[in-house]
Amino acid sequence: GAVVSQHPSRVICKSGTSVKIECRSLDFQATTMFWYRQFPKQSLMLMATSNEGSKATYEQGVEKDKFLINHASLTLSTLTVTSAHPEDSSFYICSASASRVEQYFGPGTRLTVT
Amino acid sequence: EDQVTQSPEALRLQEGESSSLNCSYTVSGLRGLFWYRQDPGKGPEFLFTLYSAGEEKEKERLKATLTKKESFLHITAPKPEDSATYLCAVQAPGAQKLVFGQGTRLTINP
Numbered sequence: 100g101a102v103v104s105q106h107p108s109r110v111i112c113k114s115g116t117s118v119k120i121e122c123r124s125l126d127f128q129a130t131t132m133f134w135y136r137q138f139p140k141q142s143l144m145l146m147a148t149s150n151e152g153s154k155a156t157y158e159q160g161v162e163k164d165k166f167l168i169n170h171a172s173l174t175l176s177t178l179t180v181t182s183a184h185p186e187d188s189s190f191y192i193c194s195a196s197a198s199r200v201e202q203y204f205g206p207g208t209r210l211t212v213t
Numbered sequence: 214e215d216q217v218t219q220s221p222e223a224l225r226l227q228e229g230e231s232s233s234l235n236c237s238y239t240v241s242g243l244r245g246l247f248w249y250r251q252d253p254g255k256g257p258e259f260l261f262t263l264y265s266a267g268e269e270k271e272k273e274r275l276k277a278t279l280t281k282k283e284s285f286l287h288i289t290a291p292k293p294e295d296s297a298t299y300l301c302a303v304q305a306p307g308a309q310k311l312v313f314g315q316g317t318r319l320t321i322n323p
Binding site: 101103105131133141142143145148174192194196198199201202203204205206207209 | 244245247249254255256257258261271300303304308309311313314316
């Protein structure tokens, strides 16, 4: 149980374009989803928290107009990186929680912006 | 400010050589302490949640323990497939987000 999927697993896009990443909880309803990014050999950095049906709460320093988060249902959240630039290249990971305690993570999405 | 410090940063063991990973934390109250395992290029895999001092949980060769200031992840007779980065995180009361440590990169040599 507690399976979270992400799609795509890898994406390469050109500078200036937008990319959408999907996060789905497959066998439970996630009242809260989280989006993280991770740089090589570093720990996870929380970008934003989203509760179903509400606007996302962004961490300090994260541009909300650049990283658009939608949590329209209890099983799906999306992260859209708008006008992507090479510095946005990173490993993006989502997590989902039904209980507001344990978080279950997706497999991650490797974004490369050329 | 809530903080989590993991030590050592990296650890190399021989197969069968038991050891412990440390997670020291500073948090105003503790709702939960979490251990995750992360393989390269993958998302973290949930291992344990500990809620109160004195609590212990086990899973195969792993045992997690908790005191009021730190948690230990004991690994007994490890195998090469236990090689991974182990992440510790804490959650404060009333908070949804987790505060992660930097992780311990564990390598088990055959």
